[in-house]
Amino acid sequence: MVPALVLIFSLAFYIRLHPGRQTPAVYLAFLSLAFTPLLHFRPDYHTVILFLILFSFFLWLWSLIPRGKWVVIILALVSVFWGSLLAGKIVSWPAAVDRTRLVFDIPTYKDAVRLHQRDARYVPFPVRRLLFNPSVYTYILGNNFFRFLTLENLMGSLLLANLYPLGLGLAAFFRRPEDFPRPFRVFLLLLFLQITVSRSPDKFNSLYIWFPLLAYLILRGARDVRLKAYFLLLLISIIFVLPRPV
Amino acid sequence: MNTAEKIIIAFILFLGLVTRFPGLGYSPPHLSNDEISIAWDAYSLSTTMRDEHNVFLPLSFRSHNTYKAPLTAYLGVLPVMLMGPGDYAARLPSAIFGLLTIPVMMALVRLLGGSRFMALTGGMLLALTPWHIYSSRVALESNIALFFVAFGLFGFLIAIHKKNSVIALTISMVSFALSVYAYHTQWIFTPLLLAVLWLYFHRRTFTRPEYYLGAVLFLLLVSPIFTDYIKNKGTYARANTEIFTHEPGLDRQLKNPGIMPFQKFLLVAMSITGNYSSYTNPGYLFFDGLNLLPRGDPYQSGLFLWPFLIFLSVGLFRLPRMFPRHSTFIYIWAALSPLVPSLTLNAPNQVRNLVSLLPYTIIITAGVAILWKKYPTRFLYRAVMATLIFVSFFYFCAVYYYHFPRQSAQNFQYGYKQMAGFIPIHYQDYEKIIIDPRFGDANVYSGVPHLYIPYYTRMDPRKMLVRVENSRGLFFDKYEFRDINWNSETPAPNRLYIVPRDNPPPPGILRAVQEVMLPDSKTALKAFAYQ
Numbered sequence: 001m002v003p004a005l006v007l008i009f010s011l012a013f014y015i016r017l018h019p020g021r022q023t024p025a026v027y028l029a030f031l032s033l034a035f036t037p038l039l040h041f042r043p044d045y046h047t048v049i050l051f052l053i054l055f056s057f058f059l060w061l062w063s064l065i066p067r068g069k070w071v072v073i074i075l076a077l078v079s080v081f082w083g084s085l086l087a088g089k090i091v092s093w094p095a096a097v098d099r100t101r102l103v104f105d106i107p108t109y110k111d112a113v114r115l116h117q118r119d120a121r122y123v124p125f126p127v128r129r130l131l132f133n134p135s136v137y138t139y140i141l142g143n144n145f146f147r148f149l150t151l152e153n154l155m156g157s158l159l160l161a162n163l164y165p166l167g168l169g170l171a172a173f174f175r176r177p178e179d180f181p182r183p184f185r186v187f188l189l190l191l192f193l194q195i196t197v198s199r200s201p202d203k204f205n206s207l208y209i210w211f212p213l214l215a216y217l218i219l220r221g222a223r224d225v226r227l228k229a230y231f232l233l234l235l236i237s238i239i240f241v242l243p244r245p246v
Numbered sequence: 247m248n249t250a251e252k253i254i255i256a257f258i259l260f261l262g263l264v265t266r267f268p269g270l271g272y273s274p275p276h277l278s279n280d281e282i283s284i285a286w287d288a289y290s291l292s293t294t295m296r297d298e299h300n301v302f303l304p305l306s307f308r309s310h311n312t313y314k315a316p317l318t319a320y321l322g323v324l325p326v327m328l329m330g331p332g333d334y335a336a337r338l339p340s341a342i343f344g345l346l347t348i349p350v351m352m353a354l355v356r357l358l359g360g361s362r363f364m365a366l367t368g369g370m371l372l373a374l375t376p377w378h379i380y381s382s383r384v385a386l387e388s389n390i391a392l393f394f395v396a397f398g399l400f401g402f403l404i405a406i407h408k409k410n411s412v413i414a415l416t417i418s419m420v421s422f423a424l425s426v427y428a429y430h431t432q433w434i435f436t437p438l439l440l441a442v443l444w445l446y447f448h449r450r451t452f453t454r455p456e457y458y459l460g461a462v463l464f465l466l467l468v469s470p471i472f473t474d475y476i477k478n479k480g481t482y483a484r485a486n487t488e489i490f491t492h493e494p495g496l497d498r499q500l501k502n503p504g505i506m507p508f509q510k511f512l513l514v515a516m517s518i519t520g521n522y523s524s525y526t527n528p529g530y531l532f533f534d535g536l537n538l539l540p541r542g543d544p545y546q547s548g549l550f551l552w553p554f555l556i557f558l559s560v561g562l563f564r565l566p567r568m569f570p571r572h573s574t575f576i577y578i579w580a581a582l583s584p585l586v587p588s589l590t591l592n593a594p595n596q597v598r599n600l601v602s603l604l605p606y607t608i609i610i611t612a613g614v615a616i617l618w619k620k621y622p623t624r625f626l627y628r629a630v631m632a633t634l635i636f637v638s639f640f641y642f643c644a645v646y647y648y649h650f651p652r653q654s655a656q657n658f659q660y661g662y663k664q665m666a667g668f669i670p671i672h673y674q675d676y677e678k679i680i681i682d683p684r685f686g687d688a689n690v691y692s693g694v695p696h697l698y699i700p701y702y703t704r705m706d707p708r709k710m711l712v713r714v715e716n717s718r719g720l721f722f723d724k725y726e727f728r729d730i731n732w733n734s735e736t737p738a739p740n741r742l743y744i745v746p747r748d749n750p751p752p753p754g755i756l757r758a759v760q761e762v763m764l765p766d767s768k769t770a771l772k773a774f775a776y777q
Contacts, residue, residue, distance in 0.1 A: 137544075
């Protein structure tokens with residue numbers, strides 16, 4: 001029921017923004033989205049399911065109504081923000097932040113900064129404090145995010161076939177962000193932050209709430225894929241989603 | 247080529263030189279397990295024409311319960327003969343081939359259809375890449391293999407461009423064959439790359455006899471090593487020990503009689519995909535893959551400088567624009583490179599995956615060229631780009647040349663070289679020198695002092711050839727290499743004991759005569775003699 005509902009809202013959102021005749025690859029993407037393991041995942045906190053339904057509904061509603069869009073987008077933002085924090089277990093219901101889940105409180109990082117400050121005798125102490133300081137967290141956050149973006153994580157949650165249109169969708173977004181719905185930039189930023197601040201982001205829990213957004217990117221990219229290649233990848237992907245031996 | 251280009255090329259080579267050659271004995275802080283094995287074999291070959299295990303001119307060098315490819319040891323013979331055993335002699339071939347890879351890289355970019363600007367950029371990026379700097383400063387078989395793959399490809403492309411030049415093709419095939427002799431990844435990778443080249447340039451390769459002859463030449467040249475492998479099948483030959491199916495979890499599942507063939511296929515495919523994924527992980531490639539500092543240190547360096555991630559992302563999507571004729575080949579090359587390492591144990595391994603360095607650098611080069619072209623007049627944009635690269639390179643240099651030797655010396659079995667400096671002075675004072683090979687906290691690791699000590703003391707390799715090895719340990723000359731248990735050991739005069747810091751003798755009978763400290767001021771080894 002939940003996957004069907006979310007999928008319908010996500011597809012409706014896309015069709016509403018891009019009405020008219022769709023390419024065969026987009027229809028194939030509809031099919032492949034139905035197979036995505038992420039859609040069929042059951043999060044650890046069941047409340048997150050409600051937030052996912054709300055998020056996909058608000059996105060669709062946003063595309064539907066001519067006025068008052070900002071109210072809907074705020075509601076969508078609240079649901080996805082709260083839902084992503086819950087899904088990523090950064091907060092526990094209703095809103096208690098679990099600091100042990102955050103990347104900021106890891107003692108080895110603090111110790112390393114102090115150690116390098118002490119050891120870097122090739123420069124005077126004030127310069128050492130400039131070189132080695134908590135600004136290293138930006139590097140850690142970047143590392144955390146890009147470590148998450150592995151083929152295995154993305155394939156496991158979105159299917160190998162969908163990575164092809166997803167890549168094209170993202171490339172289209174970075175090339176011409178003005179062609180995408182305005183709130184998209186905020187959503188992507190939130191997704192980035194959710195993954196980066198989590199100490200050990202899990203592929204399903206971290207991406208679950210973002211399914212409608214990822215589905216939109218996949219559908220946008222599907223317009224530019226080579227149909228034969230996409231079809232072949234989908235066949236291979238279906239083999240991979242077959243039950244694993246234990 | 248104009249004067250400005252010549253100056254830039256000279257600068258790039260100078261950069262390659264100053265990042266790869268100075269302080270070879272200092273960073274990495276000590277010859278590693280694999281390096282000392284290669285270095286000793288080179289030294290042993292230089293005097294006896296035999297390896298450590300008394301095999302005459304071997305094609306596979308037995309080392310630490312497995313086998314190594316032969317070329318690196320043979321290339322090490324000349325430096326050892328000229329300079330004598332030491333860190334520089336061991337690491338010099340790798341550094342030289344590392345430096346030579348830079349101009350070959352520039353030529354490759356040009357031959358693949360890149361502009362002159364891109365060729366220079368490619369060379370500059372390779373000169374600055376931490377992965378290549380690190381690999382060039384270690385006696386690494388894969389770094390030498392990388393050069394021969396690049397040079398083979400260079401020769402092949404020349405042959406294609408210069409109307410099927412037989413000389414270029416011959417050089418190419420010899421170079422590709424040498425890459426097979428240099429490292430085990432190339433056993434599969436080089437034939438795969440050649441097959442791709444053959445298919446990609448099929449209009450030439452399938453119609454011209456030179457290419458068929460080239461293929462025969464390659465097969466002839468590599469046949470001895472494959473014959474040797476077949477002879478060693480079922481032994482500890484590397485191809486038998488390092489394959490991914492020996493991963494404990496997978497091995498257990500595959501041996502489960504209840505699993506159907508299709509499920510086995512699925513397990514194998516998933517395991518390869520998992521390994522491939524770890525090799526292409528952007529966090530590993532751009533943030534912490536080099537693993538220079540202890541685990542948990544945020545100042546780790548990636549295999550590439552992190553700003554290169556931006557260029558790689560751009561280059562991946564815009565490659566066809568910058569390499570209109572050969573972008574497909576570059577894509578295939580980049581996709582193929584991590585495949586062979588993915589078939590081995592313990593992924594990711596930066597040494598096995600070194601073949602990916604060149605295609606990735608070419609894609610990064612395309613990204614730089616795209617962004618440079620996109621903003622041709624914006625000084626600020628270019629300044630930001632250059633500053634990001636400079637800052638990240640500065641951090642890499644600080645970590646690599648200063649913090650890494652201090653913090654990671656123990657992983658390189660630091661201390662044996664320093665202890666070897668003490669032994670020759672007192673060699674005549676002792677009848678036996680007993681060395682405990684364990685090291686690390688609570689003696690968790692076992693090292694190879696039986697190679698370090700004779701290498702750095704310049705012992706005659708003939709003494710090693712008549713060594714005795716049994717369950718107690720390893721014995722040659724005055725040396726005994728065995729675990730020392732002080733409860734059962736009976737110290738005697740004229741004996742020198744060299745032990746790790748966590749295995750000191752009980753107080754009273756022996757006195758410390760020498761102590762070797764790690765660069766972080768902890769004790770590494772101590773030598774004890776009778777009171």
